[in-house]
Amino acid sequence: MNNVLLEAKSITKKYDDTRYVLKEVDLVIEGGQFIAILGHSGSGKSTMLNVLSTILKPTSGQVFYKGKDITRLSKRDIASLRRDDIGFVFQHYLMLPNLTVRENIQIGNQKENNDIDLEKLCDLLGINQLLERYPYQLSGGEQQRVCIARALIKNPAILFCDEATGALDSDNSKNIICMLHNIKKEYGTTIIFTTHNKEIAKTADRILQLEDGQIIEDYMNQQILSPEHMKWEI
Template identity: 70%
Template structure:
């Protein structure tokens, strides 16, 4: 049996007397696009932050390639974040005084094996933006740069937390198309939180969270090609 790339064992997160995530078990395989559906407050972002080591669970374990992240030293956790995962958020968080190319290269600073910059920016359609600054870009362009910065280090897992939440429908669809292309090109596993069921229709697997619990975990047997999405608000 193939070892899971990422695994959560009975993880919970409690703030004061309220659980935002409860006894969650989850296995993520290699090269899998997983859509995590749920309304605001369902626990999506909390789960993503725990799986990516940005947040410690109140109880339970997270394992990456069989090793428990909570038992690693601070330097080992930092190495895991630098080399093995990429992060894309709703807000772009680009460095304003750096060019697009410089922002992207920040992501490869500590990479063991960086992706080819020319290939990556061509895949994302931003090759003509490299000398521009963030304030000169549209929202969709900025998010593409953020993705390039996260992917240039060729992470095993890309965590996307409402990565299309600030974009219009056309740019949102374009981003989903590009994420699927990244999965195919670099073999990246992608965890994508969203409230949008149309995005989930393109995923390999769909999780549904309600009140901090996974109430649905299905392989998507009727996958929709990302370029065929219609849009839901």
């Protein structure tokens, strides 16, 4: 496989001595795909995302980013990897209340060169009319789109989304999934998105199904569902 971006080799995770939450997971992720990690509550989705994205260290095993073992990096190297290459979006959108939307987004770019045009990005996310507003003047869906813009403004190679639409209603969720697909097309961003929602997973290029800390299914989606046609069965 060429274009390998992220690779997990036999990763395990236990938080205490009782049980493994991840069990010997092997995974190879190519760049430029939208990947859904699908599973029930407690199956280990967030744990897996956090181990892949440097937030958590695995109990054993290794994670390679562009061929480099990121489980052995110094704190400083982890910080620079997160600053430059990785974007995060979580279920609960957190914005700084005393800053405008534009300023909240700019916080996401600590790189010297800004490789994404803020106005164009906000256009893709439908928030370019909101740039001078403050967070209290936005709906939940709009706040989440600002958080996505903040994660993307540095043009990360990978965007990790942990149930990024989990707090939103179906229309807002659909909207965000559509926009993430457009972002992938426009910037070539690899998107790894955890969800318990099968309809969201059906829009992905690749679906990894997690159960009890193991990948029980892993397939390229042959019938990609257009995000506009998602039906909701939450």
